[in-house]
Amino acid sequence: MSVTAGGRPGIFAIRDVSSLTTETHETGHELKRAVSGTQLLAMGVGAIIGTGIFVIIGEGAGVAGPAVILAFILAAVACTFSALSYAELASSIPVSGSAYTYAYATLGEIVAWIIGWDLILEYGVSVAAVAIGWGGNLNVFLDAAFGINLPDAIVKSPEDGGVFNLPAVLIVLAITFLLLRGVRESAQANLVMVVVKLGVLAFFIVVAFANFSTKNFTPFVPHGAGSVTTAAALIFFAYIGFDAVSTGSEEARNPKKDLPFAIIGSLIIVTVFYILTAVGALGIASPDLMVESDAPLATALNEGAGISWAAWVLALGALIAITSVILVVMYGQVRIFFAMARDGLIPPGMAKVHPRFGTPARLTIGLGLLTAILAAVVPLNAIIELVNIGTLFAFILVNIGVIILRRTRPDMPRPYRVPFSPVFPLLGVAFAAFLMKDLPLATWIRFAIWLVIGLLIYLLYGYRNSRLRMAHGAYGLVPGESADLLHRHQAPDERHE
Numbered sequence: 001m002s003v004t005a006g007g008r009p010g011i012f013a014i015r016d017v018s019s020l021t022t023e024t025h026e027t028g029h030e031l032k033r034a035v036s037g038t039q040l041l042a043m044g045v046g047a048i049i050g051t052g053i054f055v056i057i058g059e060g061a062g063v064a065g066p067a068v069i070l071a072f073i074l075a076a077v078a079c080t081f082s083a084l085s086y087a088e089l090a091s092s093i094p095v096s097g098s099a100y101t102y103a104y105a106t107l108g109e110i111v112a113w114i115i116g117w118d119l120i121l122e123y124g125v126s127v128a129a130v131a132i133g134w135g136g137n138l139n140v141f142l143d144a145a146f147g148i149n150l151p152d153a154i155v156k157s158p159e160d161g162g163v164f165n166l167p168a169v170l171i172v173l174a175i176t177f178l179l180l181r182g183v184r185e186s187a188q189a190n191l192v193m194v195v196v197k198l199g200v201l202a203f204f205i206v207v208a209f210a211n212f213s214t215k216n217f218t219p220f221v222p223h224g225a226g227s228v229t230t231a232a233a234l235i236f237f238a239y240i241g242f243d244a245v246s247t248g249s250e251e252a253r254n255p256k257k258d259l260p261f262a263i264i265g266s267l268i269i270v271t272v273f274y275i276l277t278a279v280g281a282l283g284i285a286s287p288d289l290m291v292e293s294d295a296p297l298a299t300a301l302n303e304g305a306g307i308s309w310a311a312w313v314l315a316l317g318a319l320i321a322i323t324s325v326i327l328v329v330m331y332g333q334v335r336i337f338f339a340m341a342r343d344g345l346i347p348p349g350m351a352k353v354h355p356r357f358g359t360p361a362r363l364t365i366g367l368g369l370l371t372a373i374l375a376a377v378v379p380l381n382a383i384i385e386l387v388n389i390g391t392l393f394a395f396i397l398v399n400i401g402v403i404i405l406r407r408t409r410p411d412m413p414r415p416y417r418v419p420f421s422p423v424f425p426l427l428g429v430a431f432a433a434f435l436m437k438d439l440p441l442a443t444w445i446r447f448a449i450w451l452v453i454g455l456l457i458y459l460l461y462g463y464r465n466s467r468l469r470m471a472h473g474a475y476g477l478v479p480g481e482s483a484d485l486l487h488r489h490q491a492p493d494e495r496h497e
Contacts, residue, residue, distance in 0.1 A: 034183055034358070040259065053238055087263045096251075098336060113455075135166070168375035182358060207310075233438060348465075389436060393436070
């Protein structure tokens with residue numbers, strides 16, 4: 001533990017892993033373990049498959065041609081290294097908070113705060129942006145299926161020529177209500193949506209392979225090998241989302257077994273579907289045809305396979321896919337806030353768990369309303385790349401955390417272990433850093449401003465009210481003592497107050 005000259009924990013104080021897992025059992029701050037391995041797996045798939053596969057395949061094909069198939073494989077490999085690291089830490093530290101909690105156990109409080117603050121931005125911007133996209137896709141579906149177009153006044157923000165985005169507000173409020181009711185109900189609803197959207201993709205794959213031709217596969221790499229890596233960097237973001245599974249660590253019934261299964265399994269399932277979809281699309285449509293379309297899969301079915309009614313099927317799949325993403329990402333956002341509030345870095349009253357529903361009700365309602373307001377009136381196109389930089393930054397810290405814990409806590413129980421450590425975690429760092437370097441300078445500047453704001457909040461509030469620091473003052477811990485001594489200093493009745 002890092003300490004100041006006076007013996008109090010410094011900004012790099014580290015939470016002991018055992019204290020992280022034992023101090024969750026406090027009355028009013030413990031979540032229900034109600035999520036099965038299958039539901040966790042569905043959460044991973046639900047968070048990953050959004051509109052990305054329905055639109056990004058056209059952009060990737062425009063860059064790499066038929067070699068976009070290799071780009072999908074390369075992007076999956078790049079994600080795999082970080083997914084393995086998430087699996088090890090999630091099974092070893094089954095507590096809410098994801099990368100925030102892992103950083104607290106490995107890199108110290110200040111780094112944990114930075115990554116927590118980063119994740120707040122990543123998840124918050126992501127939910128609002130995806131909700132805005134939901135409104136647009138609802139209009140596409142209604143138009144394709146029924147010939148109905150909603151007026152711009154209620155589907156666009158003021159800057160885009162509307163008054164407010166009503167569909168975005170309604171979907172956020174509906175998801176908020178579902179999350180408030182309970183994690184079991186939310187996970188079950190997500191499972192149903194995942195089955196439907198995988199069914200839509202399976203429909204596309206079956207029809208594509210039934211009308212398959214190889215004429216669009218030559219030349220296979222028309223723009224050179226470099227185009228494959230460029231397309232992979234673009235496609236990489238269609239794989240992001242598996243990290244949201246780790247935010248449900250504390251509500252998993254069997255976290256040591258189910259979390260690695262869900263994180264790695266969701267990535268495998270998505271990769272298989274993505275590759276089959278890419279192969280099928282190229283089997284019925286040329287890259288040039290897809291790159292010119294805003295809905296490349298629907299275009300491929302319509303013009304390549306002659307199925308004119310395909311547009312509304314694909315639009316329905318995209319709509320359900322987005323709904324599932326909103327649900328899982330909002331769930332993750334609330335759990336990260338919950339972990340930070342329980343640690344005292346933000347007001348702990350926010351972490352109060354509803355006695356009936358077993359969910360962080362205050363946080364769920366508050367974040368839901370804030371997200372609904374943002375989605376209604378704020379165009380987020382200018383800052384959407386902050387989601388990308390925030391995710392990659394989290395990936396880097398999680399991979400580093402695995403390496404550090406292997407050195408500092410070699411005897412800690414690890415139900416799942418990253419193979420070939422530290423090589424695989426270092427590859428995870430390298431892939432994330434490679435993708436971060438190509439992000440625009442404006443994104444880096446906005447990200448830096450956001451982190452500076454976060455550091456000011458930490459210094460003015462979090463540092464003074466940290467649970468770790470408050471416990472140190474109350475029990476007089478001395479330098480060198482780990483935080484789990486607090487648990488042993490307490491009387492039995494104090495531990496569960």
